[in-house]
Amino acid sequence: MYEHDVLVVGAGGAGLRAAIAAHEEGADVAMVTKLHPVRSHTGAAEGGINAALREGDSWESHAYDTMKGSDYLGDAPAIETLCKDAPEDVITLEHWGMPFSREEDGRVSQRPFGGLSFPRTTYAGAETGHHLLHTLYEQVVKRGVTVYDEWYVMNLAVTDEPDPRDRSCHGVVAYDVMTGEVAGFKARNGVILATGGPGQAYDHTTNAVSCTGDGQAMAYRAGVPLEDMEFVQFHPTTLPSTGVLISEGVRGEGGILYNAEGERFMFERGYANNAGELASRDVVSRAELTEVNEGRGIEDEYVHLDMRHLGEERIIDRLENILHLAEDFEGVDGLEEPMPVKPGQHYEMGGIETDENGETCISGLYAAGECACVSVHGANRLGGNALPELIVFGKRAGQHAAGTDLGEARLTTGKAGDVEEGEVDSPVALGEAGISDEAVADGGAATLTDPDEVVEAAVEAERRRVEYLMNKDDGIQHAEIRARVQKAMTKWVNVFRNEEGLKKALREIRAAREDYQHVYVADPSRTFNTDLQQTIETRNVIDIAETITLGALARNEFRGAHWRQEHQERDDENWLKHTMLSWNNGEPELWYKPVLLEGEEKTYEPKIRSY
Amino acid sequence: MSTQEQKPKNQTETDTESADEDIIAASSPQQRRLREKRGREIESPKETAEQEDTYHLKVFRYDPEVADKQEPRFDDFHVPYRQGMTVLDALIYARDRFDSSLTFRHSCRQAICGSDAFFINGRQRLGCRTQLSDLEEPVRVEPLPHQEVVKDLVVDMEHFYDQMEAVEPYFQTNELPEGELEEQRQSRENHEKIKMSTRCIWCAACYSSCNIAAGDNEYLGPAAINKAYRFAMDEREGEDLKQHRMRIIEQEHGVWRCQTQFSCTMVCPKDIPLTEHIQELKREAVKNNLKFW
Ligand SMILES: Cc1cc2nc3c(=O)[nH]c(=O)nc-3n(C[C@H](O)[C@H](O)[C@H](O)COP(=O)(O)OP(=O)(O)OC[C@H]3O[C@@H](n4cnc5c(N)ncnc54)[C@H](O)[C@@H]3O)c2cc1C
Numbered sequence: 001m002y003e004h005d006v007l008v009v010g011a012g013g014a015g016l017r018a019a020i021a022a023h024e025e026g027a028d029v030a031m032v033t034k035l036h037p038v039r040s041h042t043g044a045a046e047g048g049i050n051a052a053l054r055e056g057d058s059w060e061s062h063a064y065d066t067m068k069g070s071d072y073l074g075d076a077p078a079i080e081t082l083c084k085d086a087p088e089d090v091i092t093l094e095h096w097g098m099p100f101s102r103e104e105d106g107r108v109s110q111r112p113f114g115g116l117s118f119p120r121t122t123y124a125g126a127e128t129g130h131h132l133l134h135t136l137y138e139q140v141v142k143r144g145v146t147v148y149d150e151w152y153v154m155n156l157a158v159t160d161e162p163d164p165r166d167r168s169c170h171g172v173v174a175y176d177v178m179t180g181e182v183a184g185f186k187a188r189n190g191v192i193l194a195t196g197g198p199g200q201a202y203d204h205t206t207n208a209v210s211c212t213g214d215g216q217a218m219a220y221r222a223g224v225p226l227e228d229m230e231f232v233q234f235h236p237t238t239l240p241s242t243g244v245l246i247s248e249g250v251r252g253e254g255g256i257l258y259n260a261e262g263e264r265f266m267f268e269r270g271y272a273n274n275a276g277e278l279a280s281r282d283v284v285s286r287a288e289l290t291e292v293n294e295g296r297g298i299e300d301e302y303v304h305l306d307m308r309h310l311g312e313e314r315i316i317d318r319l320e321n322i323l324h325l326a327e328d329f330e331g332v333d334g335l336e337e338p339m340p341v342k343p344g345q346h347y348e349m350g351g352i353e354t355d356e357n358g359e360t361c362i363s364g365l366y367a368a369g370e371c372a373c374v375s376v377h378g379a380n381r382l383g384g385n386a387l388p389e390l391i392v393f394g395k396r397a398g399q400h401a402a403g404t405d406l407g408e409a410r411l412t413t414g415k416a417g418d419v420e421e422g423e424v425d426s427p428v429a430l431g432e433a434g435i436s437d438e439a440v441a442d443g444g445a446a447t448l449t450d451p452d453e454v455v456e457a458a459v460e461a462e463r464r465r466v467e468y469l470m471n472k473d474d475g476i477q478h479a480e481i482r483a484r485v486q487k488a489m490t491k492w493v494n495v496f497r498n499e500e501g502l503k504k505a506l507r508e509i510r511a512a513r514e515d516y517q518h519v520y521v522a523d524p525s526r527t528f529n530t531d532l533q534q535t536i537e538t539r540n541v542i543d544i545a546e547t548i549t550l551g552a553l554a555r556n557e558f559r560g561a562h563w564r565q566e567h568q569e570r571d572d573e574n575w576l577k578h579t580m581l582s583w584n585n586g587e588p589e590l591w592y593k594p595v596l597l598e599g600e601e602k603t604y605e606p607k608i609r610s611y
Numbered sequence: 612m613s614t615q616e617q618k619p620k621n622q623t624e625t626d627t628e629s630a631d632e633d634i635i636a637a638s639s640p641q642q643r644r645l646r647e648k649r650g651r652e653i654e655s656p657k658e659t660a661e662q663e664d665t666y667h668l669k670v671f672r673y674d675p676e677v678a679d680k681q682e683p684r685f686d687d688f689h690v691p692y693r694q695g696m697t698v699l700d701a702l703i704y705a706r707d708r709f710d711s712s713l714t715f716r717h718s719c720r721q722a723i724c725g726s727d728a729f730f731i732n733g734r735q736r737l738g739c740r741t742q743l744s745d746l747e748e749p750v751r752v753e754p755l756p757h758q759e760v761v762k763d764l765v766v767d768m769e770h771f772y773d774q775m776e777a778v779e780p781y782f783q784t785n786e787l788p789e790g791e792l793e794e795q796r797q798s799r800e801n802h803e804k805i806k807m808s809t810r811c812i813w814c815a816a817c818y819s820s821c822n823i824a825a826g827d828n829e830y831l832g833p834a835a836i837n838k839a840y841r842f843a844m845d846e847r848e849g850e851d852l853k854q855h856r857m858r859i860i861e862q863e864h865g866v867w868r869c870q871t872q873f874s875c876t877m878v879c880p881k882d883i884p885l886t887e888h889i890q891e892l893k894r895e896a897v898k899n900n901l902k903f904w
């Protein structure tokens with residue numbers, strides 16, 4: 001068994017920042033990650049990172065924009081923490097050498113981004129995430145933090161008390177991809193999940209193949225509620241054939257969207273009379289699909305994003321990477337022609353419920369980054385607000401797990417206090433299909449309390465699972481099951497949603513679960529068995545797809561990224577609340593908790609969101 | 612070496628469905644655009660592929676643990692072709708439809724994670740950034756040369772990582788400004804100077820292409836030297852550190868090993884002028900009197 005004070009699962013921006021922070025607080029910290037750190041999907045972020053750095057700007061203004069963008073489903077304490085800490089944490093990146101783009105006077109550049117009232121998106125060309133990821137990894141190397149790379153975390157080692165709020169997390173079980181060894185990792189202080197988003201629940205996505213929602217699914221099955229999962233961001237400018245992202249930076253710099261009739265539809269069709277192309281992402285995505293649905297799309301599929309008028313010099317200076325992406329993945333020369341774009345799955349606003357210190361309701365279990373929901377993004381994330389979330393909350397989680405006192409959190413976690421039971425009319429059974437010994441707390445640690453024993457028991461359970469999957473020699477292969485879920489999600493749980501479609505999706509997900517009962521791994525090898533790894537991931541994809549769809553079916557209103565055909569208005573009276581899903585005896589239990597709109601000094605009043 | 616033919620398994624309903632989709636996809640506008648564009652550049656291999664509607668891949672297979680894979684071999688895969696398909700797409704297709712034990716690293720699908728550098732038709736390239744239509748058939752996909760093969764297309768990257776980490780690949784400076792919210796100034800020219808060097812995605816294509824690295828296991832190699840360049844040339848680190856960096860770079864297995872063969876520069880998927888950077892460091896070293904030759 002491996003043992004450290006703090007274990008960080010995942011080595012993207014959030015995980016790396018958490019590890020650095022825990023290390024700076026003197027903890028013995030190790031990272032366990034299925035990809036080598038520099039392969040993490042943070043590297044794909046293009047546009048930039050928001051922080052109120054300049055005169056004329058303020059964290060209050062950033063907080064106001066973020067709250068408005070969230071369609072009033074963000075929690076004020078989380079948003080205020082983000083906006084207050086972001087400037088210092090961004091400057092820290094600069095001090096660690098991050099190659100930000102520069103102004104004439106040598107200071108870091110900032111540019112406008114959708115939904116922001118001040119140009120506060122700090123950037124490094126159109127490859128901000130790449131530089132952020134590498135800069136952070138450099139600091140991890142500098143500090144000599146232990147990294148177990150290409151170790152796949154399969155499960156958490158959590159105790160099994162009836163109420164999740166009484167449980168504790170003592171470590172994780174991981175599988176060494178290179179050798180097939182299944183081993184226990186004990187955490188003396190805490191485990192921080194930083195496993196990124198679940199974009200692979202969809203087939204048209206900007207997310208990497210590795211974004212399978214593992215951390216969310218593992219935390220969920222261990223008893224931590226998943227919050228606001230129905231709020232999935234669809235980015236308005238992805239390349240139609242691959243889902244590769246064309247950064248919002250293009251519109252930030254002045255790029256224009258046209259329909260097939262050559263109309264600048266954001267203005268001419270009245271979708272956003274003030275902000276136009278720079279309206280919030282959900283608004284632009286819906287506008288594009290409406291254009292296509294009403295017959296004004298190009299080839300009935302997409303619209304055009306034109307940046308030619310910016311001129312070659314400016315494009316090469318600030319958006320060069322976009323030229324390569326358009327060329328390599330769509331065959332378009334952005335200097336010569338407009339680029340075809342359509343909405344694609346991009347970001348999961350919801351996730352593992354945490355407080356401002358990154359803690360979940362299970363003691364010793366933290367989450368940060370895209371896998372977490374603290375919640376700063378509410379119903380819709382503003383562009384450039386995910387990267388600051390990684391560093392602000394990654395750092396806080398790392399510090400807290402290392403034992404630093406960050407003051408008491410204002411947000412509460414777990415099902416307690418002011419909650420409301422929810423109901424959803426599902427056409428099929430939900431949750432675990434068939435009998436499973438993992439149906440209760442998914443740590444396999446029934447009634448144990450000694451940390452070593454809890455980890456050992458979890459390791460044994462995972463060894464059995466691997467043996468089972470490896471020994472079974474026929475049945476269904478995971479790729480087929482995963483594809484089925486992805487198709488259903490893209491078809492019915494997309495930008496436009498209605499009851500009928502969502503129910504169809506639930507049926508498909510159920511069918512996938514039943515198929516999964518027969519899943520087997522064909523590759524007999526213990527060496528680098530990606531077949532086994534992906535088979536385990538697919539189970540996570542199914543669980544996550546179900547939470548997204550369930551939350552969407554229950555929420556009878558239109559808020560932020562969640563649009564319902566039958567309910568075209570935001571309904572603050574009934575729906576100003578967070579959707580919570582808990583895994584209860586193998587079944588999702590739906591409940592709601594209030595949104596916290598009271599900031600430190602002021603209360604945010606829900607207003608009509610217009611751009 | 613033996614050769615095995617892979618045929619699709621029983622076509623299930625989903626298979627047929629997606630086969631239809633493949634046809635639709637083949638005529639979709641972006642496919643057409645790519646086709647037109649590629650058509651301008653390269654004529655021949657594409658034509659035949661279109662007629663047959665499949666692409667022929669020969670993929671290196673090896674697994675130390677599995678009886679019939681202990682002896683390295685090439686497997687043939689015939690992948691239904693759709694315009695715009697990359698080598699990575701084809702490998703994914705082959706794995707998901709024909710043989711789930713086919714093993715290769717990949718993640719981002721957009722040339723940024725650096726996982727999928729392979730030896731494709733005799734050259735180091737990223738699978739996700741290489742269009743099938745730019746290649747002669749059959750397309751040979753092999754693991755990166757000069758690296759130990761773990762399984763199929765997966766090589767052991769440890770040594771490459773060790774070299775990267777040997778150059779103190781992290782920013783260091785004694786010149787941080789006082790104020791907590793005060794950034795270090797950097798001129799645009801200096802930012803421009805290091806820009807290309809900061810683009811490295813650690814794919815190891817360059818390292819694998821380098822004859823010197825193949826012969827001298829301790830040679831830092833192009834990527835690591837480029838990483839050192841990135842910091843040595845960053846004005847924010849200051850003069851003292853630059854001297855320190857130069858000492859690392861001009862060590863026995865450092866820049867002076869490079870024989871300017873340009874193979875690294877040719878294969879780098881991020882177009883980093885590696886050889887130029889190495890040459891510049893050599894000049895810098897001479898200037899600094901750190902090395903006479
Ligand atoms: C194309 C694109 C562009 C974007 N552009 C921007 C932008 O301009 N500005 C902005 O603010 N945001 C942007 N975002 C959003 C932002 O980049 C992501 O939300 C963020 O990078 C996620 O970081 P993370 O650290 O949470 O996860 P990731 O970077 O995805 O890292 C996840 C880590 O977890 C590990 N992991 C996962 N599962 C396991 C497991 N089971 N066991 C072990 N390890 C595991 C992986 O190996 C990886 O290291 C963009 C997103 C995309 C996809």
Ligand code: SF4
Pocket residue numbers: 810811812813814815816817818833834837878879880881882883885
């Ligand atoms: S320098 Fe280029 S080829 Fe070498 S590792 Fe970096 S990106 Fe790959």
Ligand code: FES
Pocket residue numbers: 699717718719720721722723724725726727737738739740
């Ligand atoms: S898959 Fe990431 S670089 Fe090719």
